[in-house]
Amino acid sequence: MRIESVEFFYLSMPVVTTEADGSQDALLVRVRGGGFTGHGECEAAPLPSIAAFVCPMSHGVCRPVGASVLGRTLDGPADIARMAADVAYDSMDLLQAAHTWSGVEMALWDLLGQARGEPVWRLLGYSASNRRTPYASVLFGDTPQHTLERARAARGRGFRAAKFGWGPIGRGAAALDADHFVAAREGLGADGVLLVDVGQIFGEDVGRAAERLPALEAAGATWLEEPFAASAYEAYAALAARGSSVRTAGGEGAHDVAMARHLMDFGRVGFVQIDCGRIGGIGPARQVADLAAARGVTYVNHTFTTHLALSASLQPYAGHAPDAICEYPAEPKPLAVELTANRLERAADGSVAAPDAPGLGIEIDADAVRRYLLDVEIRVKGEVLYRTPAV
Amino acid sequence: MRIESVEFFYLSMPVVTTEADGSQDALLVRVRGGGFTGHGECEAAPLPSIAAFVCPMSHGVCRPVGASVLGRTLDGPADIARMAADVAYDSMDLLQAAHTWSGVEMALWDLLGQARGEPVWRLLGYSASNRRTPYASVLFGDTPQHTLERARAARGRGFRAAKFGWGPIGRGAAALDADHFVAAREGLGADGVLLVDVGQIFGEDVGRAAERLPALEAAGATWLEEPFAASAYEAYAALAARGSSVRTAGGEGAHDVAMARHLMDFGRVGFVQIDCGRIGGIGPARQVADLAAARGVTYVNHTFTTHLALSASLQPYAGHAPDAICEYPAEPKPLAVELTANRLERAADGSVAAPDAPGLGIEIDADAVRRYLLDVEIRVKGEVLYRTPAV
Secondary structure (H helix, E strand, O other): OEOOEEEEEEEEOOOOOOOOOHHHEEEEEEEEEOOEEEEEEEOOOHHHHHHHHHOOOOEOOEOOHHHHOOOOEOOOHHHHHHHHHHHHHHOOOOOOHHHHHHHHHHHHHHHHHHHHOOEHHHHOOOOOOOOEEEEEEEEOOOOHHHHHHHHHHHHHOOOOEEEEEOOOOOOOOHHHHHHHHHHHHHHHOOOOEEEEEOOOOOOOOHHHHHHOHHHHHHOOEEEEEOOOOOOOHHHHHHHHOOOOOOEEEEOOOOOOHHHHHHHHHOOOOOEEEEOOOOOOOHHHHHHHHHHHHHHOOEEEEOOOOOHHHHHHHHOOOOOOOOOOEEEEEOOOOHHHHHOEOOOOOOOOOOOEOOOOOOEOOOOEOHHHHHHHEOOEEEEEOOEEEEEOOOO | OEOOEEEEEEEEOOOOOOOOOHHHEEEEEEEEEOOEEEEEEEOOOHHHHHHHHHOOOOEOOEOOHHHHOOOOEOOOHHHHHHHHHHHHHHOOOOOOHHHHHHHHHHHHHHHHHHHHOOEHHHHOOOOOOOOEEEEEEEEOOOOHHHHHHHHHHHHHOOOOEEEEEOOOOOOOOHHHHHHHHHHHHHHHOOOOEEEEEOOOOOOOOHHHHHHOHHHHHHOOEEEEEOOOOOOOHHHHHHHHOOOOOOEEEEOOOOOOHHHHHHHHHOOOOOEEEEOOOOOOOHHHHHHHHHHHHHHOOEEEEOOOOOHHHHHHHHHHHOOOOOOOEEEEEOOOOHHHHHOEOOOOOOOOOOOEOOOOOOEOOOOEOHHHHHHHEOOEEEEEOOEEEEEOOOO
């Protein structure tokens, strides 16, 4: 089939706060071809991501993402890989291209799956979609008491595993952070899987990160996520060299396969976390899953938004590591909940898996799109390059 | 002083082609404060770069670049570093932020230099602006004969050093590329400095790059630039391990200090080339210059556009390595030539240097801005977030 249209829908909560909660807005992508429709989602920064699709060409290796997609043939996974290679080469001077392409790529897999009546994980060559133990992804509270309550609430909703992120951690004394770790463990229970995410707060400062290790070890944390800036491989490696039982996790900032590989090979992380909405979609994420398996690094999805993004993020490692965990947005904003007509609900045993339905197996709720849709228009030289499309 | 305004001007040639010539458009930045004006230039992709400055916040670590700049205090270099840190942390989920911030950062240095009556290189702590041997940066011809003519023309214009880039190299057989290298050397003369840039054409394929080494050695090339993708450190290191007299060069794709450091430490390049319009401006480029000096790697600017960008790109290493070369746009499009009222002309001995005038020492030609200015408007929810400002 031919890719007939690629449309972007910028959705937003009426009020967006400075909370580190990426579910406050969304950039939904709709791709059409051959009578079928596919959906994808770019992670964050909708306006520049739209601009990267429609912008005028600057020169031969700074072309808009749209130039590598619109009108192209889509008959199999190799066509998606070919478009990905063209975006990488022809848009190399356009940083936002990776974010923009990610949502489009997802939508192309969904479209291909719809056309073939196959789930994406099967198109990726997997014979099964393994079930995952979801971990609730929540933010640390402002106080240890607040963190304790959030941990109890997660456990109360049946989550055996939970990740606590951001909040006050790393902004004050290590002792205060330790109180939060204790509170999270207490709320989650002795048998819970406790994960901690500090959102790059230590920059490249290995000492400040290492100061938190004893308390993390005492709380029995499984990983310390993003202690450092996304590319601070040296700092990651230095922390790993401390030999703590708490391994580092990272990778959400990777916007190509090489960055994820470097985090494993140079940064020696124990867990590599890939966001399909940033790394260029499902194809590159699958490459990382293979690289991780070959290295004994545990692959985990990074997903903090909708169940469309969640389904996409489960596909790349659907056939890998039967007992692995997965990130599961536990307290997303209403926008993220309402955007999809169906959701990947947990089974009786608490597990989730990439669905067996064609494509990504997720249906969009058109009314929700209308409710949260922002009216956007971009004009250059009097010509409308982008206008919010009809739902 | 307070940063009162930051304005973007999207300039473009009437016709933009797929030629790998980044001087076909420009994104000029004008910053005002305390009665003074500073200018900077973002490298490539104007529309998403503008969007990254004005976009609505998505969440706490996906804020528009403008949020870290507008209304802030600028009294010294530390204030610029503080804004840079805020952009890095508060806009980490916004890939285009690095490109956008680069032009703003340059303009802030220019503004600070105007206010203090000092050239930027002095604000950076250098006591002298060393003179550089400029190399003409031109594209390979379509045929070896065409390349020969371009090399002769460069020599004819007094350039002892020249870099040939892109064109057909790496797209066909190694033997054809060898003919181009021979032609470039012949046209340049036996005593000329010959540099070759292949624009990431080999991706991560070390074998195909290595195939070209014998011909490059025979032609006496000084470096082979960007044989691989910007983050393919392993491929860079593997090529370096061949021990050729032709060292690799790279770094223009670095959009933070870590990427440049990794290219040196993991990729073992002999030359690190930094574009101030991409790496986040003059401050981070200066950090790379220091890191390079400490490693025995040669720092070189990457500049293919205007003399505003050229002046900015000479500042970070103005006090380093007295005998170094510099990239000098030799055949830019009229837009890039006309944009500045003054230019860094070569002295009688052929050399150039960062100017002694305050700031970046470059004056903008308002009429040229008007001639090439594109009318752009971005609206979200009926509100105009960006409209081309008055010149």
